[in-house]
Amino acid sequence: MSKIYDVIILGGGPAGLSAGLYAGRSRLSALIIEKGQDGGQIAITDEIENYPGQVLEGESGPSLTARMTAQSEKFGVERVSDTIKEVSLEGEIKVLKGEKTQYEAKNVIIATGAHPRPIGCKGEKEYASKGVSYCATCDANFFEDLEVYVVGGGDSAVEEALYLTKFARKVTLIHRRNELRAAKSIQEKAFANPKMEFFWDTVVEELYGDEILQGMIVKNVKTGETRKVDADPEDGLFGLFGFIGMIPNTKVFEGIIDMDEIGYIKTDEDMHTNIPGVYAAGDVRVKSLRQVVTAAADGAIAAVQVERSLSDYF
Numbered sequence: 001m002s003k004i005y006d007v008i009i010l011g012g013g014p015a016g017l018s019a020g021l022y023a024g025r026s027r028l029s030a031l032i033i034e035k036g037q038d039g040g041q042i043a044i045t046d047e048i049e050n051y052p053g054q055v056l057e058g059e060s061g062p063s064l065t066a067r068m069t070a071q072s073e074k075f076g077v078e079r080v081s082d083t084i085k086e087v088s089l090e091g092e093i094k095v096l097k098g099e100k101t102q103y104e105a106k107n108v109i110i111a112t113g114a115h116p117r118p119i120g121c122k123g124e125k126e127y128a129s130k131g132v133s134y135c136a137t138c139d140a141n142f143f144e145d146l147e148v149y150v151v152g153g154g155d156s157a158v159e160e161a162l163y164l165t166k167f168a169r170k171v172t173l174i175h176r177r178n179e180l181r182a183a184k185s186i187q188e189k190a191f192a193n194p195k196m197e198f199f200w201d202t203v204v205e206e207l208y209g210d211e212i213l214q215g216m217i218v219k220n221v222k223t224g225e226t227r228k229v230d231a232d233p234e235d236g237l238f239g240l241f242g243f244i245g246m247i248p249n250t251k252v253f254e255g256i257i258d259m260d261e262i263g264y265i266k267t268d269e270d271m272h273t274n275i276p277g278v279y280a281a282g283d284v285r286v287k288s289l290r291q292v293v294t295a296a297a298d299g300a301i302a303a304v305q306v307e308r309s310l311s312d313y314f
């Protein structure tokens with residue numbers, strides 16, 4: 001029979017690691033299951049400047065994550081790498097079936113985060129990793145002194161576009177409206193950067209090239225006019241980065257846990273879902289602000305709620 005944990009935490013991003021830290025400090029038997037690398041979205045974030053106390057020069061998502069991981073492990077949280085394929089959450093003992101084995105716990109904290117929304121143009125899958133990317137930190141160096149296009153107008157798109165200017169010769173932001181959604185302070189940096197250019201009211205329709213991305217058809221959504229954007233002949237390729245929001249990682253919970261129309265999990269302010277013993281924390285849940293600081297707070301609250309549910313004192 002497999003071990004029955006007090007709590008299993010799904011996801012090793014800031015919400016999951018923070019939940020692990022609080023669960024471990026409360027002497028709960030806790031297991032974090034993460035399918036890839038720790039950090040969630042900040043694993044691919046170059047700069048973190050708005051996490052309170054985050055004033056270390058050159059601090060990146062991965063370095064902050066490494067400290068969070070070490071801190072949760074210090075308090076005895078167990079770790080496993082697996083992908084959960086099926087869940088049974090209704091009973092007192094929750095059963096999670098992974099690719100490798102089955103896990104059981106009295107409580108589950110879902111901190112599975114979200115993944116990038118595809119740009120939605122023709123050829124996007126074909127040119128993934130052959131010019132198309134969703135991670136500037138991972139792929140910026142492939143475009144050293146080349147031209148790069150970034151789709152989106154939110155904080156992520158503009159921040160990542162600014163990061164890409166450190167590598168690329170020119171960075172063109174393609175946005176479907178004529179004003180950015182990003183915070184004003186970030187916008188100001190983008191407008192002041194001489195390497196930045198903008199295609200307003202524009203969407204990407206189709207990608208083309210031989211083995212690698214060499215051109216795209218873009219459309220002006222106001223006039224309906226389409227045109228080709230080809231790579232500089234001397235370069236022979238360009239990069240296209242998509243930052244148009246996220247999709248919650250909740251497929252395995254569909255039809256089981258209450259969600260909104262996009263798939264974010266509904267919780268109360270103490271992270272309870274509609275199923276007793278099942279909590280959601282971080283970007284995966286319905287909330288107004290998805291940041292490292294709010295994810296970490298969610299994880300702490302969820303773990304404390306688990307502790308309270310298991311203890312006689314409350």
Ligand code: NAP
Nearest residue numbers: 120152153154155156157159176177181243244245246290
């Ligand atoms: P977001 O704020 O939802 O912005 C998505 C952007 O993509 C919007 O500009 C949107 O256009 C555009 N878009 C959406 N669907 C599109 C489509 N199908 N085709 C073309 N464009 C499309 O997403 P985000 O930038 O990833 O940010 C997510 C959350 O994280 C936000 O709350 C953000 O504030 C936060 N965040 C914060 C920081 C920071 O504080 N430093 C950094 C990164 C992210 P419209 O504007 O027309 O809707």
